[in-house]
Amino acid sequence: MKIESLDLPDEIKRFYENSGILELYPPQAEAVEKGLLEGKNLLAAIPTASGKTLLAELAMLKSILAGGKALYIVPLRALASEKFRRFQEFSELGIRVGISTGDYDRRDEGLGINDIIVATSEKTDSLLRNETAWMQEISVVVADEVHLIDSPDRGPTLEVTLAKLRRMNPSCQILALSATVGNADELAAWLDAGLVLSEWRPTDLMEGVFFNGTFYCKDKEKPVYKPTKDEAINLVLDTIKEGGQCLVFESSRKNCMGFAKKAASAVKKTLSAEDREALAGIANEIMENSETDVSSVLEACVLSGTAFHHAGLTTPLRELVESGFREGRIKLISSTPTLAAGLNLPARRVVIRSYRRYSSDAGMQPIPVLEYKQMAGRAGRPRLDPYGEAVLLAKSYEEFVFLFEKYIEAGAEDIWSKLGTENALRTHVLSTISNGFARTREELMDFLEATFFAFQYSNFGLSVVVDECLNFLRQEEMLEKDSDALVSTVFGKLVSKLYIDPLSAALIAKGLREAGTFTELTLLHLICSTPDMRLMYMRSQDYQDINDYVMAHADEFSKVPNPFNIAEYEWFLSEVKTSLLLMDWIHEKPENEICLKFGIGEGDIHATADIAEWIMHVTAQLARLLDLKGAKEAAELEKRIRYGAAPELMDLLDIRSVGRVRARKLYEAGFKSTADLARASPEQVATLVGPKIAEKVFKQIGRKETVPESSDIESLEKGFPE
Ligand code: ADP
Known part of the structure; x- marks a missing residue:
């Protein structure tokens, strides 16, 4: 099937022909025959590199040029950036592309000016929870790597998000892209989608x-x-x-x-x-x-x-x-x-x-x-x-x-929904109620009927788990207790918007209520004791040191479990180990030292700090709402975790392109704030952080000086007094 013969505006056909794509691959042609360009739902379960993204592009472009908007959901941030870069090539067609992978409690209303928005499934879920207005305008949803519904970590969010999007925009086209899985037909039936199933590959x-x-x-x-x-x-x-x-x-x-x-x-x-x-x-x-x-x-x-x-x-x-x-x-x-x-x-x-x-x-x-x-x-x-x-x-x-x-010789396995446990479902029950998708238990069950879990297992299995979730949410005062209707409290609404597991929020609220004083360790351990934190493993050589540390700081933890309760104590130790990693990070220990001490990579430090920053942000917000102590301390720590530095560097670190190492150099040289930098000579700053960065720094604080070239700096550096 030739691109030329497709029912698409000419400018789109020219765009592909100019990039050397003249003819569709066989699975792509099959998708067109099954209604890709007529707004039909489709599941394409075909191998990598056989042109799934192109399918998505054709459906999105067609819909956008007819006045619609597309949402492209990916499982990982790295993939979001890859797709974003690709779709930016459509700017010559006048198409605007946005990417949304950032903070979970933001609405990102500004993104609504774009025609294509690329987001992770978690971010999509959080945009829905925060009632982002442009989501109602979406006419095509692409769910990339949809076989990840099988993943215990990511699957539940993906299937609930798809169910919500379909409920909100019933006429929206769903295009699901998947690796070949055993039960692709079942997945397609769930999505009311035609199925393109193929082993064809271009190579x-x-x-x-x-x-x-x-x-x-x-x-x-x-x-x-x-x-x-x-x-x-x-x-x-x-x-x-x-x-x-x-x-x-x-x-x-x-x-x-x-x-x-x-x-x-x-x-x-x-x-x-x-x-x-x-x-x-x-x-x-x-x-x-x-x-x-x-x-x-x-x-x-x-x-x-x-x-x-x-x-x-x-x-x-x-x-x-x-x-x-x-x-x-x-x-x-x-x-x-x-x-x-x-x-x-x-x-x-x-x-x-x-x-x-x-x-x-x-x-x-x-x-x-x-x-x-x-x-x-x-x-x-x-x-x-x-x-x-x-x-x-x-x-x-x-x-x-x-x-x-x-x-x-064997084919791939079937995939199975992982939504049917209290841990997976709790957060989605709260957000469904909080967003007004369900106001009674019947409506909630009716909504959950639209998930892949209900499709695979029947609603009966869910009913028991739903009751467990509702009991928990009422007991923790995230839902009104005295109402038969399902109504979220102000606390429950905030928990849903902050995109935190309700169990984490309950643990944080309890920890804040019970803590006497708030040392750095108390708050860091509090966030590390929530199920949203990613904990570090204990190596055999860690036990002695971490145990000694716990003994020396016992009064800073809300509760130290009995060491004879081995499983619980071991879990606690890994919470402490993760807290100590964060402690080193905010005290500016060099990254290499942290890597060697904890047996991890630099990427792990940043990933752990990212999650910790978000849970600390949640802690500050919850403390404020519930009028509990610790809001100020948590907000300060949130910023320190973001930058990995001591409090005195915060002002300098607000300047983009100044990281914690450069900020420390500037501070030690006497430039302790942006006000000090406003008075500094370009040569001095360039000597400390290099001419390129110095120029960026000056630009950001509103100074227009030219910074000397690097060769001049070298000679200047040589002549600098010891
Ligand atoms: P997938 O998403 O399935 O991994 P892509 O859509 O990224 O695969 O396609 C892989 C490569 O094949 C891309 O470089 C894409 O431009 C190219 N491609 C896709 N469809 C065609 C086609 N019909 N003709 C020629 N090249 C194609």
Whole structure:
């Protein structure tokens, strides 16, 4: 089916033709036949890189040019940025694009001027809770990676959000994009959607198992080049020799880094002079962005053409690795599966080194087929590679047979709603009532009827859990107690708008009521004791230190559990460990020191601080509403967590482009506030923070001085008195 023949305005057709897309891929053509451009609901369950985004684009553009508005829901912030960048290309069609991933209690009304809004499912849920007006104008909703309904963390929010959007805008078109799952027909039926189900890919994918020096696929086998004794490294070198790049998936961060290091010397020998030069540039940027031990290892790897990628790296470092790979300079990335879920980063060959993953209840377990497919699907760059190869490694014949049967020959599993527990449902029950979607228990059940859970299991299972949630919400005074109708209290409304789990809010309110004094530790531990916080694991070497710390500071905790109650005490210790990480962060301990002390990556510090900042914000808001002590202290800590610094730096840190390290340098040199900077000489400031930043600082505080060039600064620095 030609783009030219589609029922679309000419300008859209020209846009695609100019970018080289003249004809639809077969699954795309099927979607058009099933009503994509006529506003019909559709579920496209097709492999990665087979053109799902293009489907969404056609539906969105058609609707927008007819006066509508599109919402594109993604599971991860990184994906939101990727899609946002792509959709910005529509500016030449006069289409405006916005992205919403920020604070949860904001309405972001300003975003309403856009035609396409990209948001995570959590942010979409929070926009609904905050009654953002433009949401009523949405004419197309795209739910990307909708198979994540199966995820206990993200699934419930996604399905409730879709149910709410459909209730609010019954005529709105739903376009759900999914990996291939076992029960796609069930998911489509839930959404009243036509189904496009296909295994078609633009680039052939050879899936198979490597055993005893040979790569066995379904209908082919292929010997692999053997320059070293390590089979995985040979698989990498084999790909590079053929002009491709390799993605290697590992089960742990440690293994990821280990493999990139191990493969470095062999990969380095394959690099051209241009590669080396480009890689030196990337390595330089890595060191400009981070000064931890891990980034030094990454720098050394990148100089050799390899890299590792996992959630312990900060976003700028991950982006440097991704772009170095896209440009073809980095030949190998070894990664945890997060990369497969989050980014469109294809490679000629994907090697899955470990197909097992640790689960706390069952030990090491084989990963689901769906997850394997996500990784395997990264193999083969459309238009660049003649084919893609996904390789599993077997050490024995039995393992070879097992891997072949489980991953290559069998289909993906069914997905299941995870909404049916009190923990998952509590927050959605409150927001549904608070937003006026339900005013009686019957209306609430009727609303929940529209969820995937009710569709899969029947409403009966939900009824019991709903009553548990209602009892909890009444008991905690988030719902009126003396009313048969469902009415949220002012407290309940705020909890819903702040987008916090009602259990967290109840724990915070209780903690604030009961605390005598508010030390930093009291408040940090209070937020770490809520279910919204992401806690750090306890390593065996942590027990003694954290336990000693608890003994020395026992009076600062609202309650210290009995150490003989082992499970509860261990949980408490991990809350304390997380509080201590935040404590180091707000006391300006260098990031590398924190990483080494807690056995984490820089990315973890920022992720933990992000969540902590939000829960501290909630704490300040709740304290204010309930007229409890601690509001001022919590608001101050919220800001300190945002910047990772002591109170005296807050004024300087309000200047954009001044981070905690630069702020400390300025402060120690006597520039303690923006007022001091207003009087400072450009040379002095440039010496401390560099000329580029100095210029930005001056601009922000409204000064127009020119800052000396860096060469002048160097000479100035040399001549500076000790
Ligand atoms: P998915 O979202 O399924 O992973 P994308 O929509 O991102 O896949 O498509 C992958 C690549 O294929 C993109 O670079 C896109 O521009 C290109 N593409 C999509 N559809 C077509 C088509 N019909 N013809 C040529 N290229 C296409």
